[in-house]
Amino acid sequence: MAIVLGPNRYGKAETRVVRVTRDGATHRLKDVNVSVSLSGAMEDVHLTGDNAAVLPTDSQKNTVFAFAKRHGIGAIEDFGLLLARHFVESRPAVGHARVEIHEYGWNRIAGGHSFVRDGGEVRTALVHSGGGAETVVSGLTDLVVLNSTGSEFHGFARDEYTTLEPTDDRVLATAVTARWRHRGTDAAWDASYRAARDALLAAFAGTHSLSLQQTLYQMGRRVLAEQDGICEVRLSMPNKHHFLVDLEPFGMKNDNEVYFAADRPYGLIEGTVLDDGAPAAPSAWN
Numbered sequence: 001m002a003i004v005l006g007p008n009r010y011g012k013a014e015t016r017v018v019r020v021t022r023d024g025a026t027h028r029l030k031d032v033n034v035s036v037s038l039s040g041a042m043e044d045v046h047l048t049g050d051n052a053a054v055l056p057t058d059s060q061k062n063t064v065f066a067f068a069k070r071h072g073i074g075a076i077e078d079f080g081l082l083l084a085r086h087f088v089e090s091r092p093a094v095g096h097a098r099v100e101i102h103e104y105g106w107n108r109i110a111g112g113h114s115f116v117r118d119g120g121e122v123r124t125a126l127v128h129s130g131g132g133a134e135t136v137v138s139g140l141t142d143l144v145v146l147n148s149t150g151s152e153f154h155g156f157a158r159d160e161y162t163t164l165e166p167t168d169d170r171v172l173a174t175a176v177t178a179r180w181r182h183r184g185t186d187a188a189w190d191a192s193y194r195a196a197r198d199a200l201l202a203a204f205a206g207t208h209s210l211s212l213q214q215t216l217y218q219m220g221r222r223v224l225a226e227q228d229g230i231c232e233v234r235l236s237m238p239n240k241h242h243f244l245v246d247l248e249p250f251g252m253k254n255d256n257e258v259y260f261a262a263d264r265p266y267g268l269i270e271g272t273v274l275d276d277g278a279p280a281a282p283s284a285w286n
């Protein structure tokens with residue numbers, strides 16, 4: 001047996017940066033979590049302990065802070081591209097850079113310098129640069145949505161373990177994780193993000209659902225139908241079950257009004273919706 005070093009990468013994960021832009025008394029806030037991962041000619045450090053090619057992860061963290069000051073933080077896709085290109089172009093040993101950024105939203109309260117955190121929702125970007133190829137995947141996590149009617153689930157397969165009752169009126173709730181791959185690397189990121197988020201919400205609300213799978217497909221479809229610059233959407237959606245509570249013991253009828261919101265287990269519905277003519281780019285999602 002020949003033992004060899006396989007794929008490897010390294011970098012500083014989860015550098016939390018808050019960048020305040022002071023425009024007189026009116027401030028703007030960007031709150032991000034940046035993870036850098038570099039790969040390339042890193043045999044020596046693994047095989048012999050020679051660190052000559054290794055840009056310390058500490059330097060990578062410092063670069064994130066320095067770039068936040070020097071360039072500001074605009075759309076997270078742009079900040080990711082800036083960092084990824086910097087590491088590939090400035091370090092001969094680095095053939096590939098992966099930069100993942102999560103952004104936490106803040107809204108202005110009053111005056112110029114007071115803010116309140118958005119709900120749990122997070123905007124995401126994943127950038128790869130190296131070997132002459134670049135990819136950008138945008139997205140969001142924890143977009144929590146609920147339809148209080150307009151959802152059915154029946155006609156499903158049955159076996160000896162099936163106890164689920166069919167329903168023609170249920171609560172449909174999920175926490176959407178969606179990521180979408182752009183065809184290029186120079187979109188109007190903020191406008192594209194808002195349009196994709198709106199499309200996901202409109203499709204969730206506007207689909208009379210026969211299953212969460214059907215709703216998922218409609219959500220991905222809507223994003224692709226509205227934006228030529230996007231060629232692939234990947235969705236992961238937990239079915240946040242809401243069970244009708246039996247109120248008969250208390251002499252009351254439950255007319256689809258009182259639910260037990262279970263947190264686990266949950267159905268996990270995942271799928272990809274794509275332009276089948278787009279060039280495949282599996283590494284864009286790594």
Ligand SMILES: O=c1[nH]c(=O)c2[nH]c(=O)[nH]c2[nH]1
Nearest residue numbers: 153164210211212213239267
């Ligand atoms: O929309 C649904 N899809 C399923 O696959 C499923 N399975 C289940 O038990 N409930 C549901 N609901």
